Amino acid sequence: MDQVEKQERPVSEFLQKHGELLAAVISGILIAFAFVLKEAAPYLFGAAFLIGGFAKAKEGIEDLVFEKSLNVEILMILAAIGSAIIGYWAEGAILIFIFSLSGALETYTLNKSERDLSALMALQPEEALVIRDHKEIIIPASQLVLGDHVLIKPGERIPTDGRIIKGRSSINEAAITGESIPVEKALQDDVFAGTVNVNGALTVEVTKQSEETLFHKIIELVQSAKSEKSPSQLFIERFEGLYVKSVLAVVGLMLFLPHFILGWSWQETFYRAMVLLVVASPCALVAAIMPATLSAISNGARNGILFKGGLHIEKLGAIKAVAFDKTGTLTTGKPEVTDMLVRNDLEEDTLLTIAASIERHSTHPLGQAIVRCAEKQELSFLPVEEMEDVSGWGVKAEVNGQSYKIGKLSFVNEASAKAFHSGAAETLQAEGKTVVFIEDEKGIAGMIALKDIVRKETVTAIKALKKVGIHTIMITGDNEHTAKAIAKEAGIDEYLSERLPEEKLNTISELKEKYGMVAMVGDGINDAPALASANIGIAMGAGTDAALEASDVVLMKNDLIRISEAIAISQKMKKIVKQNIVFALSVILLLIASNFLQFLSLPLGVIGHEGSTILVILNGLRMLKE
Missing domain, CATH: 3.40.1110.10 (Calcium-transporting ATPase, cytoplasmic domain N)
Structure with missing residues (x-):
């Protein structure tokens, strides 16, 4: 029985991941056969309707019944059925095929994002070799307790956050920071769960419980980012329901008004109403944002930049000024x-x-x-x-x-x-x-x-921000002379000295009034209120838990250059979303106008509408690239 279950599990997992795409492909094959086997065409087209449209029809009906909301799936199913009623079986089937294919592409984007997260989760070892009572025993990593001594051999992944108490080695921290070059670690240096011990045996003392490790926090952040929607996405989703109702109302009028007002035949009137139902559907508009956003989050996570959701990616691209804490951010923090x-x-x-x-x-x-x-x-x-x-x-x-x-x-x-x-x-x-x-x-x-030594990458990072027109400010508790010297060395535009921790919050408020959208970069407990108050809070990954919790973006490697990279991701995503929205609206308006002028046939309407949806999704997937 267990063997049968093991064999069935991969099949069910495959269908769960690729079922929508498989249904779309089968639907397309049936349509192709229908054009060849003329006699069997009605049956093949009918099968293409059922197989290709089942998932979307189910989704649309469930939303209608349980959520009491109309969506684009309902429009597409009605358009396909309407096409079949007037004898355009082929066009209706093609509509179902392309619609299911575009849905499969959206699912691919979500699955790709989930696969990145699953791959990340798989990096943390499930077991650890721990030394207890002078004996080496293997226990689940989740059972490690503070103070345990864990032995990590060359080539093994580190199962916990801890501090080296014996040995030295190179550690590959790519899973945490996105940086593939190993980092040399010796006695009393910190190591993190999920990273790889490259070449030396280490004994590590556990300093954090498994659910408190930096690696675990990364996974939590990425998971929450997937579910948090940007304001644009929320607006589009609200707009979708109103738009669908409007389209159905206009189509209802189109079923008889042109016959009486414009003198169209009943067949032409119904035909044009069905074409309108197809081309006016906001499929491309609905798909304009989410694929690009999820792709941007995945891209950032692979490169050591964690966005806590689409909201923060959108806002980051509008930043006009960046305020930096000095100690541990612009400087090494080890004077x-x-x-x-x-x-x-x-x-x-x-x-x-x-x-x-x-x-x-x-x-x-x-x-x-x-x-x-x-x-x-x-x-x-x-x-x-x-x-x-x-x-x-x-x-x-x-x-x-x-x-x-x-x-x-x-x-x-x-x-x-x-x-x-x-x-x-x-x-x-x-x-x-x-x-x-x-x-x-x-x-x-x-x-x-x-x-306090200025970080090597600070000057380069500040130059990169200035290059894209962002004003830089340093906030420090140091006196005027020290602040001026550090700001000059780092290339900072402006510095604010002698600011107590409790004054940083008011300072951020003042900067927001002066510059508009302001980001704050910090790493300490005293930076947490300022990080939360800024339009965008950016925490250094090696900073305190309070800073990580209060921030909107986390740089897993303490590399300030990542800030300009994060802004570049944001700006690229916003550009792609804008392209998608303008393109989707333009195509919808063009197709609607062509339909009213009786230039547009149903097949061309199907291809134009669904083709634009696929192009919009593919454009969003460009964010997956480095």
């Missing part, structure tokens, strides 16, 4: 200590030890850079008490019974800080360095200068 100045009664090592001991309890990138500097010099950390993190300003703490404040200029005694070492802070800031001040009970104890 380094470059200079250190101390008060005369202190040593550099003493000051660095105190600062690093305090910052060790902070998660701020500047604080972590100070800690790394102390670790490189092998300094010992001191106990810290009364630690307080003042968001956007700095930290307070006690070390050896003495109170310290570490932070920006306005967090300490501003006058003393500016005068410290003959105003050295201003010189350092002019060089694009961020200056952190350390203040104790005697006053300014010293200052540490750090430089």
Whole structure:
């Protein structure tokens, strides 16, 4: 019994995927035979009607009965039946054939998009080799828990998000970022589920549950994107119902008015009404948007750009300005200590030890850079008490019974800080360095200068955006001098300095008033409100979960060049959709006018109308190309 079920399953899956196309092909073959076998033609045409039109007729009737809505399927079935009533069996059958073929093409687009998602889901291993109680055991990847040690051999896919605790290797992250060039990974580097361990054995500590991995989030994002429709698509769907009712009303009038008003014969009147029923159907218009949108989403996903739906693709093409968070977005987010100045009664090592001991309890990138500097010099950390993190300003703490404040200029005694070492802070800031001040009970104890390195691809990405006329803005909490230096190095048009995390939201509102459609690019928790407030929020894939949730577009590789690529996809899709709509409406109007002037025959009407639908779908499928 199981063997029979296994044999039947591939057949049912094949019919589910390709049944519509198979029915269209059989319908076409029957029509071809009907033209050859004249005597059997009525039966063959009838069979072509039933086989080719069954799926669409079922869809139209279900919508009519359950949704109480009229759609284009009903128009086509009525037109085909009307054609048969007046003796045009061949034309009616051809209408059914081409209509079912265009429907099969739309289904192909949806299936192609689903196949991309299925292929993505298949990349995550179902099992993992885990080390427990000094033994290697194989368990389902879904049963991995935080802290588990997973052994990954060369050539295997990584089953979980984690951190390398043993070994080094090259990792192919194409499934996540779309970038096929392997990335070198060593101790303490993060790895992601679904990526491939190329050449070295690794032991990885699990850092996320299976449903929280980046890979799992990608799949969720792509799935939700498929179901979210753009405003244009929603408008077309609403318009379809009203349009179909209007066509049926006009056709109802066409069945008798031309006979009395224009003197047409009853046969000619009915014939023209049937032609109108065919050519006025909005098939091409209905198919103008969805195939192109789904193709654009699939294209982006293959290249490490995740759109959360057609709405966001449409909006992205209208963006006039892009605002960037600085740290971790325009820069690497891993600043380094470059200079250190101390008060005369202190040593550099003493000051660095105190600062690093305090910052060790902070998660701020500047604080972590100070800690790394102390670790490189092998300094010992001191106990810290009364630690307080003042968001956007700095930290307070006690070390050896003495109170310290570490932070920006306005967090300490501003006058003393500016005068410290003959105003050295201003010189350092002019060089694009961020200056952190350390203040104790005697006053300014010293200052540490750090430089956050601009990403290699930042300059190229900014140039690409400028090339298409997009204004660029940097938003940072850094002071004026540092912000100016970084903006100049990156090629940014405008910078807004000394903006606290809570001020970013108001800043985005101001930019929207000034420029209209604004995108925000960020990666941190403090960027999430601004990402949500912008017309389009773009998150860096390696950013925080909050940023990923709040954004509309996700760049799976932290590559800013992908922004211009995403905009290019959006603009290309909008161009194709516009072409489709103009072409579809033009063909409908031309065919309707030709019918009223009695120039158009039913066969030509069928070919013109259904041919335009197929051309519109094929034009939308161009978005599948790289």
